[in-house]
Amino acid sequence: MFADLxxxxxxxxxxxxxxxxxxxxxxxxxxLDGPLTAETLMRAVAQSGLFLEAHLADGREPPPDLKxxxxxxxxxxxxxxxxxxxxxxxxxxxxxPPVRGAALTAQPAAATTLPVDAEAPEIVGRLQVAVDxxxxxxxxxxxxxxxxxxxxxxxxxxxxxxxxxxxxxxxxVQRDGRQASGEFVPGWRLRFSIEVEPLGPVHVHLxxxxxxxxxxxxxxxxxxxQPLRREAAALADALPAEVVIHAGAPQPPAPPPPGRFLDxxx
Numbered sequence: 459m460f461a462d463l464x465x466x467x468x469x470x471x472x473x474x475x476x477x478x479x480x481x482x483x484x485x486x487x488x489x490l491d492g493p494l495t496a497e498t499l500m501r502a503v504a505q506s507g508l509f510l511e512a513h514l515a516d517g518r519e520p521p522p523d524l525k526x527x528x529x530x531x532x533x534x535x536x537x538x539x540x541x542x543x544x545x546x547x548x549x550x551x552x553x554x555p556p557v558r559g560a561a562l563t564a565q566p567a568a569a570t571t572l573p574v575d576a577e578a579p580e581i582v583g584r585l586q587v588a589v590d591x592x593x594x595x596x597x598x599x600x601x602x603x604x605x606x607x608x609x610x611x612x613x614x615x616x617x618x619x620x621x622x623x624x625x626x627x628x629x630x631v632q633r634d635g636r637q638a639s640g641e642f643v644p645g646w647r648l649r650f651s652i653e654v655e656p657l658g659p660v661h662v663h664l665x666x667x668x669x670x671x672x673x674x675x676x677x678x679x680x681x682x683x684q685p686l687r688r689e690a691a692a693l694a695d696a697l698p699a700e701v702v703i704h705a706g707a708p709q710p711p712a713p714p715p716p717g718r719f720l721d722x723x724x
Contacts, residue, residue, distance in 0.1 A: 567623030
């Protein structure tokens, strides 16, 4: 979708409201061409779309929000089509739907699917399908983040602006608690997967209990191990934490039970 949006931005035939809505969506990507600070990541998570309804339910004005921007873009595309229904076209296999505790899936930057000579009606129709699917996937992340009696957890994806295009990193953040000397010590567990060049697929598990942290990193490309290990000592000092680098991918968890929701992202 992001690759198609970038291509569509260059089409002078698109209505101005559609181009403006596309620009709002593209502006919510997190750039990787500078240092990633804690504040940058906090802002990215806050505007990921995961908390839109929570802000609205509290009567608060939501911050810039990816789901809200996608909904505005979808409305602009529908208006440009005059309310005409759009037929969904076959697409490549989508990533698996988000399920708490399941393996995470990063999405690398992709090439646009829009033909070079595509005219405005075709562009609008294709974008409307892609945007509807993106909103559906965000809703699946929100459902996967709903309380289930096992503790709090949040699942979301962050769009990352890279030189190759827009990549998507998938995250799971979960409250954790462990017994230490007979006392319950609150903690956190964070998992994320990312696929950007030249590192390729990388998976990170981070655990934090009290003032102790542990980070485990897996790199699926053998040539990515050396640059990651060069940075391990600096990461260990900065947290501080124990940092371990492995080749391959994390052990896949047991298959989750069948869900009750329909995956409309494909």
